[in-house]
Amino acid sequence: MSNIKPSLAKGTRDFSPQEMVKRNYIFDTIKKVFKKYGYAEIQTPSMENLATLTGKYGDEGDKLIFKILNSGDFLAKVKPDLLTQANSNAITSSISEKALRYDLTVPFARYVVMHQNDISLPFKRFQVQPVWRADRPQKGRYREFYQCDVDVVGSDSLLNEAEFILIYQEALSNLGLSDFTIKINNRKILSGIAEVVGKPELIVDMTVAIDKLDKIGLEGVIKELLERGFTEADISRLKPVILLDGTNEQKLGSLKSVLAVSQTGLAGIAEIEKVFAYVTGLLKADQVVKPDITLDITLARGLNYYTGCIFEVKTNEVAMGSIGGGGRYDDLTGMFGLKGLTGVGISFGADRIYDVLQELNLFPESAAAGTKVLISNFDEAAEIYALPILQQFRNAGIAAELYPSSAKLKKQMSYADDKHIPYVILIGSDEMQNGRITLKDMNSGQQRQLSAEEIIELLKD
Amino acid sequence: MSNIKPSLAKGTRDFSPQEMVKRNYIFDTIKKVFKKYGYAEIQTPSMENLATLTGKYGDEGDKLIFKILNSGDFLAKVKPDLLTQANSNAITSSISEKALRYDLTVPFARYVVMHQNDISLPFKRFQVQPVWRADRPQKGRYREFYQCDVDVVGSDSLLNEAEFILIYQEALSNLGLSDFTIKINNRKILSGIAEVVGKPELIVDMTVAIDKLDKIGLEGVIKELLERGFTEADISRLKPVILLDGTNEQKLGSLKSVLAVSQTGLAGIAEIEKVFAYVTGLLKADQVVKPDITLDITLARGLNYYTGCIFEVKTNEVAMGSIGGGGRYDDLTGMFGLKGLTGVGISFGADRIYDVLQELNLFPESAAAGTKVLISNFDEAAEIYALPILQQFRNAGIAAELYPSSAKLKKQMSYADDKHIPYVILIGSDEMQNGRITLKDMNSGQQRQLSAEEIIELLKD
Numbered sequence: 001m002s003n004i005k006p007s008l009a010k011g012t013r014d015f016s017p018q019e020m021v022k023r024n025y026i027f028d029t030i031k032k033v034f035k036k037y038g039y040a041e042i043q044t045p046s047m048e049n050l051a052t053l054t055g056k057y058g059d060e061g062d063k064l065i066f067k068i069l070n071s072g073d074f075l076a077k078v079k080p081d082l083l084t085q086a087n088s089n090a091i092t093s094s095i096s097e098k099a100l101r102y103d104l105t106v107p108f109a110r111y112v113v114m115h116q117n118d119i120s121l122p123f124k125r126f127q128v129q130p131v132w133r134a135d136r137p138q139k140g141r142y143r144e145f146y147q148c149d150v151d152v153v154g155s156d157s158l159l160n161e162a163e164f165i166l167i168y169q170e171a172l173s174n175l176g177l178s179d180f181t182i183k184i185n186n187r188k189i190l191s192g193i194a195e196v197v198g199k200p201e202l203i204v205d206m207t208v209a210i211d212k213l214d215k216i217g218l219e220g221v222i223k224e225l226l227e228r229g230f231t232e233a234d235i236s237r238l239k240p241v242i243l244l245d246g247t248n249e250q251k252l253g254s255l256k257s258v259l260a261v262s263q264t265g266l267a268g269i270a271e272i273e274k275v276f277a278y279v280t281g282l283l284k285a286d287q288v289v290k291p292d293i294t295l296d297i298t299l300a301r302g303l304n305y306y307t308g309c310i311f312e313v314k315t316n317e318v319a320m321g322s323i324g325g326g327g328r329y330d331d332l333t334g335m336f337g338l339k340g341l342t343g344v345g346i347s348f349g350a351d352r353i354y355d356v357l358q359e360l361n362l363f364p365e366s367a368a369a370g371t372k373v374l375i376s377n378f379d380e381a382a383e384i385y386a387l388p389i390l391q392q393f394r395n396a397g398i399a400a401e402l403y404p405s406s407a408k409l410k411k412q413m414s415y416a417d418d419k420h421i422p423y424v425i426l427i428g429s430d431e432m433q434n435g436r437i438t439l440k441d442m443n444s445g446q447q448r449q450l451s452a453e454e455i456i457e458l459l460k461d
Numbered sequence: 462m463s464n465i466k467p468s469l470a471k472g473t474r475d476f477s478p479q480e481m482v483k484r485n486y487i488f489d490t491i492k493k494v495f496k497k498y499g500y501a502e503i504q505t506p507s508m509e510n511l512a513t514l515t516g517k518y519g520d521e522g523d524k525l526i527f528k529i530l531n532s533g534d535f536l537a538k539v540k541p542d543l544l545t546q547a548n549s550n551a552i553t554s555s556i557s558e559k560a561l562r563y564d565l566t567v568p569f570a571r572y573v574v575m576h577q578n579d580i581s582l583p584f585k586r587f588q589v590q591p592v593w594r595a596d597r598p599q600k601g602r603y604r605e606f607y608q609c610d611v612d613v614v615g616s617d618s619l620l621n622e623a624e625f626i627l628i629y630q631e632a633l634s635n636l637g638l639s640d641f642t643i644k645i646n647n648r649k650i651l652s653g654i655a656e657v658v659g660k661p662e663l664i665v666d667m668t669v670a671i672d673k674l675d676k677i678g679l680e681g682v683i684k685e686l687l688e689r690g691f692t693e694a695d696i697s698r699l700k701p702v703i704l705l706d707g708t709n710e711q712k713l714g715s716l717k718s719v720l721a722v723s724q725t726g727l728a729g730i731a732e733i734e735k736v737f738a739y740v741t742g743l744l745k746a747d748q749v750v751k752p753d754i755t756l757d758i759t760l761a762r763g764l765n766y767y768t769g770c771i772f773e774v775k776t777n778e779v780a781m782g783s784i785g786g787g788g789r790y791d792d793l794t795g796m797f798g799l800k801g802l803t804g805v806g807i808s809f810g811a812d813r814i815y816d817v818l819q820e821l822n823l824f825p826e827s828a829a830a831g832t833k834v835l836i837s838n839f840d841e842a843a844e845i846y847a848l849p850i851l852q853q854f855r856n857a858g859i860a861a862e863l864y865p866s867s868a869k870l871k872k873q874m875s876y877a878d879d880k881h882i883p884y885v886i887l888i889g890s891d892e893m894q895n896g897r898i899t900l901k902d903m904n905s906g907q908q909r910q911l912s913a914e915e916i917i918e919l920l921k922d
Contacts, residue, residue, distance in 0.1 A: 006510075007575070014575070016503060016579070020503060021501075036860045037862070038831070038832040040880075041478060042478055045474060046473075046507065047527075047604070064532075066530075069530050071527070083545065084541075095530070098470045100507075115477070120880065125478065144507055144508065152865075155865045156866075281849065282852045283849075285849040285850075384742055388746040391627075391743045391745075399497045400497070404583060404613075414581065418581035
């Protein structure tokens, strides 16, 4: 066995018990909402055939896919001249036939196509699993991270879009966030604008430039639009829509007149209006905090991928990028030969949400709950006396430990402190004689003598 | 984008919603017990540095580790003569510096060493994560599968061993299993036997042969022992211990006389007796089903790894290999330069437990619970009427869906059937007029008209 000082692979993380409890709190809270809205969990393998992933994420994405080396004598089948040329690109497909999942969307598409005879449409699924990307690691960017996706495939109803808004609202509220904005846009509105300006072929350039309004301001966007092939005249036509202001209704009103001649643009507006109508209908039920939804025409999410509504969520309590996003994409499964299936979905940025909750101190006490009571261990007699009491606690559903040796009390107390165990039980000769044991509240320092049954009553919640 | 017929990577699996609910049921049930016994969850990355894993699993194990191809121009740094030789083994470390987790034990050891200043001992952790092995796939053997491990490091108390017995007992009972045997042995007893026979250097050969008693019978074991270097005389001394019979107490009694001259052997017996005493003490509490514990001298688990108690669990209800196992290993972290830490742990074979529960039909109804009620969608008026009702259900914690379009009722009903949704609500013009909606019980076919509030009362549990 080699004797090396161990380290983590670059860009990866361990999660401690404290971190795991908090991460599970986030995932459990979100999953519970997914289920209430009729979504069911699936999982796909970490490894996919390389051919399943290649070509789905663009050239840059392909480079970031982690490939798995074939097992055994992987060079045996490689042509000798490929080896002497030392051409990494050319050789890759000969020595690697599997790769790690890069996102959850392509495996989901593969899943739908492979299981099309077993699933009934619309198929509502969520998936919370790690993905791997060979990105250069940096603060907040890891090579292994969890994605948390919820999608429905096979339904073009805009009720789905409306429900995703409520899923965001409910999940993030349940996590304790109180001030966040759900931005909505529609790809067809962006297409309509490009059409009206007369440069439909430049739609990608336009959205990329407009997407930067927050970062580089109007001047920056204009500069970029000029660089990307728009004229001053185009830009004067674009300006009113880039700087659109007012309530959602006012914005939609303005857009309707700007896009009056664009079928596509008007269809996008109608979709947004229908989504809003569904949200209003759903919110007629009581007890729901109204979501803050903003039509944001600069929202393009850089992607040439969405075809209808686009979403993004931003917290207003902490400076942080988006904590979620998604949208409608037609033809999800076309890449695997199953045409005509439309999908819509959103995802939650779990790592960022973690950082937000941490910064706002929003993790509840219960998200630190491990062992509730530690029974100290003075000597063998006390240990024997403690055994059935220990088990009594557990039978009552209380997480309990007996310190496993009769170490110094100070050591046992600092063990309880380190593990954030809120109660310690002291059993000495007094306690064994009178049958009442001492319960110490580690927060207040208060001690009192009680029976095991009384302590169980006290600690059960 | 390529247009290929998609397939799964060899030896990997998708998990459908129905399977996920059952898998989660198993993991949640087991984790809940871990927590009650004071264990906390950690997670480690899927990828480790190759050097962290290499040399820990023997030569055969090393071959089964999935290596990850370095990103970018991975051949650039390889010596040209290595390439022309086409020697796969020699080139591997030049083109791969990371690998996929092979088990949870080595990453746990790395975790303990790297975080030794942050954790307080004894450190009680559980970990439920996938591992990857380049095994030849076959029935029941996958290249990606979950391990479910619970270990404590830094405590030599035999209370830990006793608690693991109760953890098995409680977790498997909670899963509905009623007839299973927890086998226990101690490596020191095996060492003592080898010592008494006078062949301590053949201990591995002896345990490997004895371990096969169940499979090849006494004759087979004797044949193998002869082949492995034991004499007829050795075997006549071995026979009584191999064929040991009676209660645990009787077996321990016989062993004590056989091993009277072996310090090590007697120490092993004393450890088993202490574990039994702890179990008896813990079981003085009420409400606990007594575990079926059997001292099994043939239990060796083939491994040269354990140093103290060894466990294995076998269900008696279904023909199946062991559904769990573990033991005490000294010097867990020595491989990473931290000496003198002892550990003990067990694991649950989740895939096998799944198969057992499936075969015995032990998955509870609740382990299929997805959407509880589907609201059918007749037309636009009914849809609008349904929206706040839909949300009322969800606000009451009831998983509910509205069929997202006004498809034919038959189609909507078969959607409910396929998703095993137990209730469907019908809203037609009658219902909208009188404010009472029709609830159809999909199991009984029974229909009745109720208010939304009455339905909520009925479906809440």
